[in-house]
Amino acid sequence: MLDGAFLILSAKEGIQAQTKLLFSTLQKLQIPTIIFINKIDRAGVNLERLYMDIKTNLSQDVLFMQTVVNGSVYPVCSQTYIKEEYKEFVCNHDDDILERYLADSEISPADYWNTIIALVAKAKVYPVLHGSAMFNIGINELLDAISSFILPPASVSNRLSAYLYKIEHDPKGHKRSFLKIIDGSLRLRDVVRINDSEKFIKIKNLKTIYQGREINVDEVGANDIAIVEDIEDFRIGDYLGAKPCLIQGLSHQHPALKSSVRPNKPEERSKVISALNTLWIEDPSLSFSINSYSDELEISLYGLTQKEIIQTLLEERFSVKVHFDEIKTIYKERPIKKVNKIIQIEVPPNPYWATIGLTLEPLPLGAGLQIESDISYGYLNHSFQNAVFEGIRMSCQSGLHGWEVTDLKVTFTQAEYYSPVSTPADFRQLTPYVFRLALQQSGVDILEPMLCFELQIPQVASSKAITDLQKLMSEIEDISCNNEWCHIKGKVPLNTSKDYASEVSSYTKGLGIFMVKPCGYQITKDGYSDNIRMNEKDKLLFMFQKSMSLK
Known part of the structure; x- marks a missing residue:
């Protein structure tokens, strides 16, 4: 919802680890951004060194709009005056201006200025300004820059x-x-x-x-x-x-961690549920449910920081103290091979007035669930077939190890019913048993969530970082180093790396940063946990399994 942003740097402390993270996010979202160097009045400020750090660690596409002399700021790039080196900069970033320049056409400072405004609006260039908030230096210039560069979208239709x-x-x-x-x-x-x-x-x-x-x-x-x-x-x-x-x-990433949450006072459980529902209304990314087997209250999480925020909100806003169990990784399951399974009508132990045949086959990672039917709607109408589809989707919520079943194609291959006794409910209730037996025959691969990472660390810490990444079972895709910094990119399992950001901050004394984003699932190379806690076995499923083993 941002029209733009301005990123504040300290002229004394320079670029911090969180600065890189914030700026990287602004770049990915393509949000127009003004960089403001604050505290230029401080003793010992080395602006030339900071300029070099900005170009090295943030972006080469920056324009320093002012020069600083004895604590005062003076423009070097404006609507009426553009430095020669900045004209070349604009030509390198805009094809239209470059064509006019090569054709020796007249280009006024206003033309360059309007092009800079357009480049900032597209988040292709980042203007840099200076000042001191404490002494009101450069603040008016910053406000003018915000009104010049951060432009609200133009009205298109005047329709709400x-x-x-x-x-x-x-x-x-x-x-x-x-x-x-x-x-x-x-x-x-x-x-x-x-x-x-x-x-x-x-x-x-x-x-x-x-x-x-x-x-x-x-x-x-x-x-x-x-x-x-x-x-x-x-x-x-x-x-x-x-x-x-x-x-x-807009895109939405699903959380890949979860934890059970318990009130310190058991009698406050309903109060916790009510509070979490309020927080969910305010932030739909908060996902919680009650485990149907254990009756535990479970919260899906994006990371450790979110857990701490939820814990603080529950205590400060709703006056209820809670504690979280161990944070676990959310795995998924995928069938290993193509199988077909049929349960016939009136063949014990089937209590339902329905015959259902399903074929399960694995799909490539990331394909999700696909459902097809080989049954004619002329034979079995929509309500019956939709009941089967509902049963398939419900069955995929919990596989052999209790995790979501994904990346598979399920085909409805065989059906039989008796009119008028058969109902859609018969088909809906029988489907999970057919699906389960087929899944057991196929077997499953366990899929674990992966993260694409970018690690930025001082060069002196590079050996430790590479050793750590090998222990985390990461796949290193690129390493680039200069005299001061190393940048390492690759993929790493979430389960092994969920605490690594704090480790990086510790061994680099706050200078390093470990940035990650979800990048799908892959077959796990390490151990995993089950997500199923059943007090007693499903008796009908046991009877189906026993009858199948006797054949």
């Missing part, structure tokens, strides 16, 4: 398009929804459609943010923030009016 990006609850429990108005305007007492569905809401109250304060208004226009209270139907990601284009570019 609003995106709900944040939900919070006030101390009295009122639900407050924050919407970015992408286009058009939202008015008090408007009746608007949610998500192009048949659901409508009426705007009974409306606020916006003005000069740091929330104020009541009758209308909020494009590129402003609207605040609406007590709309229970709202969820983060909803939109009003036309669907914003930005939604098409």
Whole structure:
């Protein structure tokens, strides 16, 4: 939802480990960014060294818009004046300007300036400014740069398009929804459609943010923030009016870690569930459920930091203390070979009025679940076949080891029913048994989540880092080093590396950084844990297994 950002560096302390992480994220999201070097008034500041560090560790595509002389800043790049070396820089980044330059066409400073604005808007160039917040040096220039380089999207149709990006609850429990108005305007007492569905809401109250304060208004226009209270139907990601284009570019990664959470006082379990439901409304990436076998409350996690945040929120906002069990990796299962399994109608121990045949076959990693039917709808109608499909999807939630079954194709190959006694429920309830027996016949590979990593460390720590990565069973794809820094890229299992970021910070004294992102699953090379805790075996499944073994 950001139109732009500005990244603050200390002229004294320079680039920190978290600076690289933040800037890398801004680059990946292609958010226009201004870099502001603060504290230029401090003694011992070496700006030339910092400029070199910026180009080495952040980006070569930076423009230093000012020079600093005796603690004051002076422009060297503006709408009326462009340094010669900056003209060459712009030509190297924009083909249109380059063509005009090579053709000896006249290019004014304003032409170069407008091109720089366009390059910043595309996150291809990053302007660098200087100042001191404490002594109000360079602050007006920074504000001017924000208004020049961080441009809100232009209105296209004047038709309402609003995106709900944040939900919070006030101390009295009122639900407050924050919407970015992408286009058009939202008015008090408007009746608007949610998500192009048949659901409508009426705007009974409306606020916006003005000069740091929330104020009541009758209308909020494009590129402003609207605040609406007590709309229970709202969820983060909803939109009003036309669907914003930005939604098409959003992607969601599923968490690959989980842990059981328990209140310190067992009688507060329902309070914890209620609190987690409130947090889920505010942040849909928070996923929790009750384990059907153990009755434990389980939370899916992206990392250790999220666990600490949840623990703090539960204590500070909801006055309930909890503790987390060991954090475990979420594995997946995939069938090893193609198999076919049939359970016939009226053949013991089948208690259902249905015959079902399923074929399972493995697919390439990352393909997901595919379901097909060889049964004609003229023979078995949609309601019966949909019941089988529902049973397949339900069965894939828990495989032989309790993990999700994925990357497989399931084909509905055989069916028989007796009219009028057979019902869709017979097919729905029999399907998991056919699926389970087929999966047992096939066997499964256990898949573990992988991370693509980039490790940036001082050159003196490179030997230890490479040794560590080998112990973590990583696949190193690239190593590049200079006199001061080493950059290592590759893939590593999540299960072995989930604590490694803190180790890097420790042995590099805060200078190194271990950046990761999910990059799918692969067949595990190490041990794994089961995710199933059954107090008693499914008796009908046992009877099916026994009958199959006697054949």
